[in-house]
Amino acid sequence: MKKFLVEFLNGIVKENPTFVLLLGLCPTLAVSISVVNGIGMGIAATFVLLGSNIIISLIKNVIPDRIRIPCYIVVIATFVTIAELSMKAYSPVLNRALGIYVPLIVVNCIVLGRAEAYAAKNTVVNSLFDGLGMGIGFTLALILISGIREFLGAGKILGYTLIKGFEPVFVIGMPSGALLVIGLLLGFFNLLKSKRE
Amino acid sequence: MNATQFLTIFISAVFVYNVILSRFLGLCSFIAISKETKPALAMSLAVMFVTTMSSIITWLIYRFLLLPFGMTYLRTISFILVIAAFVQLVEMIIKKVSPPMYRFFGIYLPLITVNCAVLGVAVLNSDMFFLNGKVLPGSFIYSVFQGICVGLGYTLAMLLMSGVRERLDLCNIPEAVKEFPLAFIIASIMSLSFMGFNGFKF
Numbered sequence: 001m002k003k004f005l006v007e008f009l010n011g012i013v014k015e016n017p018t019f020v021l022l023l024g025l026c027p028t029l030a031v032s033i034s035v036v037n038g039i040g041m042g043i044a045a046t047f048v049l050l051g052s053n054i055i056i057s058l059i060k061n062v063i064p065d066r067i068r069i070p071c072y073i074v075v076i077a078t079f080v081t082i083a084e085l086s087m088k089a090y091s092p093v094l095n096r097a098l099g100i101y102v103p104l105i106v107v108n109c110i111v112l113g114r115a116e117a118y119a120a121k122n123t124v125v126n127s128l129f130d131g132l133g134m135g136i137g138f139t140l141a142l143i144l145i146s147g148i149r150e151f152l153g154a155g156k157i158l159g160y161t162l163i164k165g166f167e168p169v170f171v172i173g174m175p176s177g178a179l180l181v182i183g184l185l186l187g188f189f190n191l192l193k194s195k196r197e
Numbered sequence: 198m199n200a201t202q203f204l205t206i207f208i209s210a211v212f213v214y215n216v217i218l219s220r221f222l223g224l225c226s227f228i229a230i231s232k233e234t235k236p237a238l239a240m241s242l243a244v245m246f247v248t249t250m251s252s253i254i255t256w257l258i259y260r261f262l263l264l265p266f267g268m269t270y271l272r273t274i275s276f277i278l279v280i281a282a283f284v285q286l287v288e289m290i291i292k293k294v295s296p297p298m299y300r301f302f303g304i305y306l307p308l309i310t311v312n313c314a315v316l317g318v319a320v321l322n323s324d325m326f327f328l329n330g331k332v333l334p335g336s337f338i339y340s341v342f343q344g345i346c347v348g349l350g351y352t353l354a355m356l357l358m359s360g361v362r363e364r365l366d367l368c369n370i371p372e373a374v375k376e377f378p379l380a381f382i383i384a385s386i387m388s389l390s391f392m393g394f395n396g397f398k399f
Contacts, residue, residue: 022228022377026313029221069310070281077274085270100320103273107313140345175219176388183374183381191373 004129007175011133017110018141019189021177022109027101028142029178035158040094041101041137044083046135048105049114051079051084072115073106080105110134148181149173202335203342210346212394216314217354218387223314227355228380237359238352239301240308245348247287247309248318251280252344255319256337259327276319281310318347357387 017023027045031037055075063071084102087095095102105111114134119127151157153173155166171177216222223244230240255276263269286304292299309315322343326336333339361383370379 003229023225025224025228026221029224070278073277073281074274077277081270081273084273100324101319103320104222104317106273106277107311107316109238109311112311127234171389174388174392175221176385176392178221179218179385179388183378183385186381187374187378190378194372 003150004125006151007126007129008133011130011135012137013138015134016137017140018138018145019186021110021113023113024108024138025182027104027108028138028145029175029182030101031098032142032146032149032178032181033153034097034150034172035143035146037094037097038086038142040091042135042139042142043099044087044098044102045105045108045110045138046132047083048079048108049111049135049138050128051082052076052111052115053119053127054124055079056115057122057124057127060120068120068161069112069116071111072120076111095140100161110138145178145181145185148185149177153177202339206339206343207346208394209342210343211350212391213358215350215354215388216317216347217351218384218391220317222317223312223351225382226308226312227351227358227384228377231355231358231380232362234356234359234363241348241352241388243306243354244312244314244351245345247280247284247306247312247315247350248348249341249344250277250287251283251315251317251319252322252340254283254341256322258335260322264327266334272320277316280315280319285312297362314347314351318344331335354387358384361387 011017015021018025020029027041031041037083052072052075056072059071059075079101083105084095087098087102114130118130123128147157149172151162152169153171155161155163161188169177172181210216214220217224217227224340225242226244229244231237258275258279259272263271263275284306288299291306322336322340325343326333326339362380365379365383374382
């Protein structure tokens with residue numbers, strides 16, 4: 001049990017996909033305008049990661065080595081299509097807000113990266129926990145970035161105003177604000193790491 | 198089909214909605230390969246070629262396979278597979294026909310398969326130029342033109358970024374923001390200046 005916990009926590013802190021591995025940044029930056037969008041994207045990506053990790057670790061011995069990448073992509077694309085269609089059916093508003101970034105989960109480097117680096121070498125249960133940990137790490141990173149951007153850019157969190165009379169910084173909600181926030185956050189984490197060593 | 202439409206696509210794909218600085222597509226390669234100008238240029242040319250060709254191929258697939266048979270829900274799967282197969286094919290052809298060219302940008306080609314910009318253009322084309330399962334007039338030309346323009350926008354951002362980062366080698370940078378954090382902050386300032394194109398109306 002303890003080993004699974006290690007796998008699980010690995011994705012959240014030590015190998016956080018966004019802040020440590022720097023993977024899957026396109027959707028992170030594009031959808032992090034509000035916390036709701038961030039959570040929606042996080043859940044969709046977690047679902048895809050979990051599904052593709054399980055299936056790929058199940059069929060890893062059947063796939064010929066030379067065409068493994070196309071096979072992985074088909075599995076991943078199937079799960080992305082499931083996520084896309086479910087989102088369209090149950091939450092059209094969120095689907096419109098996320099736009100083309102939902103089908104683009106296919107080319108999100110986290111998913112293919114975990115398939116190649118982890119699921120293709122480990123057992124099903126391990127891969128399950130790895131996918132779950134990575135997905136939650138990704139979601140937490142998204143919540144952090146979108147929380148900062150929504151608070152500074154619109155003066156709200158989840159649609160509620162926190163401080164009365166706070167003048168929002170418009171540019172943080174724009175694309176350039178997303179790049180600035182992630183740059184400063186990465187620098188801040190580097191600083192923390194160098195202080196601890 | 199008229200000149201204004203082409204101008205609108207050009208301005209919006211290259212400047213207003215620049216793939217990297219505004220849509221954040223292809224950000225991974227943008228941050229990783231923009232350290233020097235020469236590889237940055239090779240990567241950009243490869244991306245431009247692939248976005249153009251994949252616009253053509255995915256338009257044909259969407260128009261003649263997915264739409265008539267009512268299988269538009271297979272869009273994601275079919276597009277990514279076709280793009281991956283096409284990139285592999287191009288890599289093999291270049292390796293056989295022109296080894297110097299293969300050395301120039303061969304190593305960047307496999308990376309393009311998972312470059313979001315390529316799939317992004319294909320998905321955008323099928324969203325913009327097809328309305329409720331109907332083909333809009335001139336959509337093929339517009340799709341191809343948009344593919345070229347997105348490639349141009351990528352090249353522009355890549356060249357600007359690599360120029361700035363080459364200069365940064367001579368500067369004294371705080372330890373904590375070296376490499377990636379600084380690259381993001383520079384990209385942010387560039388994106389801010391590209392925001393100025395937002396007011397363009399036609």
